[in-house]
Amino acid sequence: MLSTYAGTAAPRNPVVAISPAEAVHWLDPLAPMGAIVRLGRNSEFVVQDEPSAFCFQIVSGCVRTAMAMEDGRRQIGEFLFAGDLLGYETDGPQPYAASAVGDVVLRRFRRCAIDRLAASDTEFDTALRQYLSGQLRTARKRIALLGRGTAGERIMSFLREMQARLCEGGATAFELPIKLVDVADYLGLALETVCRGVADLRKSGAIGGSRTYFVMPRLALRVLH
Amino acid sequence: MLSTYAGTAAPRNPVVAISPAEAVHWLDPLAPMGAIVRLGRNSEFVVQDEPSAFCFQIVSGCVRTAMAMEDGRRQIGEFLFAGDLLGYETDGPQPYAASAVGDVVLRRFRRCAIDRLAASDTEFDTALRQYLSGQLRTARKRIALLGRGTAGERIMSFLREMQARLCEGGATAFELPIKLVDVADYLGLALETVCRGVADLRKSGAIGGSRTYFVMPRLALRVLH
DNA sequence: CGGCCCATTGAAGCTCATCAAATCGAGTGG
DNA sequence: CCACTCGATTTGATGAGCTTCAATGGGCCG
CATH class of the missing domain: 2.60.120.10 (Jelly Rolls)
Structure with missing residues (x-):
């Protein structure tokens, strides 16, 4: 190696x-x-x-x-x-x-x-x-x-970060190259909580896509900055 | 002002x-x-x-x-x-x-x-x-x-930090100039949780002192670094 | 002495963690 | 092409830890 x-x-x-x-x-x-x-x-x-x-x-x-x-x-x-x-x-x-x-x-x-x-x-x-x-x-x-954000806020914030890093220009969709375990350890949550949180965001229409593919909404609507 | x-x-x-x-x-x-x-x-x-x-x-x-x-x-x-x-x-x-x-x-x-x-x-x-x-x-x-520490670990870590900042040389006792509300918001906890956590540390003998006065033990025994 | 700020304690509830199991998808080999 | 396997995601059920709400107590200052 x-x-x-x-x-x-x-x-x-x-x-x-x-x-x-x-x-x-x-x-x-x-x-x-x-x-x-x-x-x-x-x-x-x-x-x-x-x-x-x-x-x-x-x-x-x-x-x-x-x-x-x-x-x-x-x-x-x-x-x-x-x-x-x-x-x-x-x-x-x-x-x-x-x-x-x-x-x-x-x-x-x-x-x-x-x-x-x-x-x-x-x-x-x-x-x-x-x-x-x-x-x-x-x-x-x-x-x-990490100090004050709820699970949902942490997840949304993470997805916004990833959007900023992974999308060219003003694009809003990306393929996430990171596994849930790592996302969980990044956000200080259990893996299952992240999974459920993402599912909730999808069900509520806050984000789109499925599995490792994410489609973010245009505007940053109240996501802990 | x-x-x-x-x-x-x-x-x-x-x-x-x-x-x-x-x-x-x-x-x-x-x-x-x-x-x-x-x-x-x-x-x-x-x-x-x-x-x-x-x-x-x-x-x-x-x-x-x-x-x-x-x-x-x-x-x-x-x-x-x-x-x-x-x-x-x-x-x-x-x-x-x-x-x-x-x-x-x-x-x-x-x-x-x-x-x-x-x-x-x-x-x-x-x-x-x-x-x-x-x-x-x-x-x-x-x-x-903040991502992975328990309430007790956060509190102990905070007290160690304060010891490092407030004690001359190798001293272990200090008067904390900070209110519990602020400690709570520093550690991402409720102020009641901080109060109880400190009380627990005192009851278990992990630290000494009372109210705003703290006496820390000499060695850093497993305090999340 | 009374008022205020802050610490403390108690009780109840909620969020999230944990444990367990099912499902899915991508390879891999028959 | 299909069965098998392994890693990863998903879903469910239960419980622990922390928050919230509420009330009491203690110290300090006017």
Whole structure:
């Protein structure tokens, strides 16, 4: 596992779009220093409680971070998609493990390479800071969701997130590449609760589609932001 | 409210301690640009959903950030104490309001002043990045706690946090300056649940003290990290 | 001494977790 | 093409943990 190739691939989901076709990503300047890594479904490439000198940019596919407790409880920290950066913020034992949800392609960097580039490249430095700020805002929204949101709200919020990540432009339909177990551990719910919640949303007409296919309504009607 | 003075005060709870007596904080280089603000109990100085051009360093006292929903539910994002920085990560409408728990003294900066200093001072830039990374790690621990922790675990985790913030050196006893309502909204619980949880911890001997006074045991025995 | 804020305790109900079993769908091999 | 298998989703029944509502008690300040 964790095979390494020399090569590049154009990252999707750019933060800065210069032109519709040729997307520029803030991590691009770092690309030459990155090794491409290809992983199969469920392979774990960051181990909980062990230090890791690496960060990863998702090139394609979906990655999850997960914190496990001794008694089997599990919390998923985030799902990452093409363009996202993983593992920068923790130097030392990693509180969350990271693994591939499906097949993924990653670009691997040493953490210090990022720090070094930040020290010399002001633009990159700003982008990194904005990235961290954004992650922090996102994490805090999730704190409110997990602290005070009902099961239905958590599920709807999750689906909106996925819509934002998985739909091109203003599209509203997507195929969810994530299993219910993972969704449940992401939302702090039981798998059955998620299943029932989704069924309820479908029966009430709040969303459309069936099984792993979702059709979201246009407007964000009162979904905990 | 929100009166402003020119003046300085030595920040407690430094991130970098050069000598025991003369503590140096990473925000110190910014101090000359900051205005001192004194606020009374419960005064709100950042309003939810409204933009704010300012960041604040807590000089003394305790501050809370809170997100409120239309139906009265409320989530507290964090409690901040002397030395902490608030409000850097969000430029634009603030998802969380900020208010004083008791009387507080703050130092106020423009957000752009921080960015400007970061661009010119490498050491400060690094410290800022480490600060953001630390906040992110903290927020993600909280996500696991709120997603999967029981009431008892949340409460114990909160008390440990407070011990870390409020106790000098290795002390284990502290007076909690925060009301149960706020603790409840911080932990995503009902205030009665917090009250009962604390009572249970006391009855079982897991902690000591009474009312707002807490005596923690020495070792961290299985408290969700 | 009275009023107020907050902590505390009790009782009842609801949401969600847990346990168990049925069903579905995608492969896989005969 | 169909039977079989395995992983995943779905549905049902029951119960635990937490919330909610209500009332009491305790400390502090005017």
